[in-house]
Amino acid sequence: MNILFLTMSSNMQNIETKGIYTDLMRKFRDKGHEVYIVYPRERKLRLPTEVMHQQGVHLLGVKTLNVTKTNVLEKGIGQILLESQFKMALKQHFSEVRFDVILYSTPPITFTKVIKYTKKRNPKAMSYLLLKDIFPQNAIDLGLLSKGGVRGLLYRFFRKKEKELYRISDYIGCMSPANVRYVLEHNPEIDPAIVEIAPNSYEIDFCFESLDVASMENVRGKYGLPTDKPVFIYGGNMGKPQGIPFLIECMKAVKDREDCHFVIVGNGTEYPKLETFMREYQPQAVSLFNHLPKDEYDHLANACDVGMIFLDYRFTIPNYPSRLLAYLMEHMPIIAVTDPNCDTGQLAEENGYGFYCLSNSVESFVKVIDKMLTSDIQQMGENGYRFFLDNYTVDHTYKAIMKHIRE
Numbered sequence: 001m002n003i004l005f006l007t008m009s010s011n012m013q014n015i016e017t018k019g020i021y022t023d024l025m026r027k028f029r030d031k032g033h034e035v036y037i038v039y040p041r042e043r044k045l046r047l048p049t050e051v052m053h054q055q056g057v058h059l060l061g062v063k064t065l066n067v068t069k070t071n072v073l074e075k076g077i078g079q080i081l082l083e084s085q086f087k088m089a090l091k092q093h094f095s096e097v098r099f100d101v102i103l104y105s106t107p108p109i110t111f112t113k114v115i116k117y118t119k120k121r122n123p124k125a126m127s128y129l130l131l132k133d134i135f136p137q138n139a140i141d142l143g144l145l146s147k148g149g150v151r152g153l154l155y156r157f158f159r160k161k162e163k164e165l166y167r168i169s170d171y172i173g174c175m176s177p178a179n180v181r182y183v184l185e186h187n188p189e190i191d192p193a194i195v196e197i198a199p200n201s202y203e204i205d206f207c208f209e210s211l212d213v214a215s216m217e218n219v220r221g222k223y224g225l226p227t228d229k230p231v232f233i234y235g236g237n238m239g240k241p242q243g244i245p246f247l248i249e250c251m252k253a254v255k256d257r258e259d260c261h262f263v264i265v266g267n268g269t270e271y272p273k274l275e276t277f278m279r280e281y282q283p284q285a286v287s288l289f290n291h292l293p294k295d296e297y298d299h300l301a302n303a304c305d306v307g308m309i310f311l312d313y314r315f316t317i318p319n320y321p322s323r324l325l326a327y328l329m330e331h332m333p334i335i336a337v338t339d340p341n342c343d344t345g346q347l348a349e350e351n352g353y354g355f356y357c358l359s360n361s362v363e364s365f366v367k368v369i370d371k372m373l374t375s376d377i378q379q380m381g382e383n384g385y386r387f388f389l390d391n392y393t394v395d396h397t398y399k400a401i402m403k404h405i406r407e
Contacts, residue, residue, distance in 0.1 A: 001100035023203040040064040105130040129169040173198025178318035178343035198400040219303035233304040238268035243312035255283030267291040311338040328388035333380035353384030
């Protein structure tokens with residue numbers, strides 16, 4: 001079949017790299033399907049719209065405004081324009097292709113016209129939404145939008161777009177059981193039969209092998225980390241969704257511990273707050289590193305013992321952080337410090353690969369750290385890896401989508 005994938009991810013230019021989308025697209029390719037990917041080429045790259053053919057996959061990079069790591073105005077306008085830009089690029093470059101399956105992920109929620117155009121060319125095409133976040137409610141939760149005033153106009157515009165996207169989707173694949181419940185409770189017009197779990201997933205071949213003692217000590221030594229105590233790591237984006245001010249309060253509480261160490265790696269709009277914390281408090285038990293190249297980060301993470309997840313307490317939507325899978329693949333248990341609506345921590349505790357506390361209580365965070373230090377970390381890590389194999393490989397996502405074709 002001809003598979004079309006519409007995405008905001010700009011990391012599609014090398015189809016052989018590890019990623020939740022590249023892994024899934026290779027699965028479709030390796031199963032004998034013809035894969036077409038449309039993704040943004042942001043203005044800052046200074047590259048034109050063009051088609052590339054790579055390892056049996058057709059890649060259409062579309063010149064757009066900056067839609068990541070830019071000001072709110074350009075990001076908003078850029079996401080609105082994506083719809084017409086993608087549609088025009090499809091007409092120009094793939095006009096002769098009749099697509100059988102249309103896959104698309106959120107963000108954004110503004111692909112409706114592109115999907116309609118594609119389905120008009122082949123009315124039998126199946127449209128499948130990979131629902132990764134729930135916008136605009138997540139922006140309401142963080143105070144970026146409101147339901148009243150001028151920003152209320154933006155909210156109502158995007159909420160209408162969200163409902164249009166749900167309406168045109170033949171199936172909606174969610175990240176977790178809590179995601180499924182939320183979508184159905186807040187959109188009662190959706191047929192429950194079309195909403196299911198199709199989570200983030202990775203290819204098994206990309207799973208990490210546990211390091212031996214010598215290798216672990218070598219990696220830790222490179223970054224000045226202790227080799228004689230458990231190391232907790234938080235890696236990834238450091239923006240408003242992650243609740244960085246609360247993360248800092250937690251680090252203040254553990255800054256001088258001698259029985260463990262904490263590593264924070266990444267970048268984002270809130271990163272300067274962490275730099276200020278490190279400069280003012282000079283914590284002995286906390287290390288901070290700016291964004292590392294992916295290979296270096298993977299090696300560092302693989303030398304740590306426990307992965308941490310942080311989410312802002314204000315969220316009313318049930319996020320399911322993609323960072324979780326990387327920890328599980330590295331045979332690491334997790335500590336989920338989240339809002340009460342997120343089910344990441346609940347699933348971790350139920351399946352023996354982590355602990356959970358709310359992201360509004362430093363005292364609870366400290367207790368969870370203590371609990372992890374008295375637990376069998378290695379066994380919990382193995383439990384997590386087994387849970388990954390049972391739930392989060394690309395086979396699971398591929399089969400969730402393809403079962404509807406067979407029907």
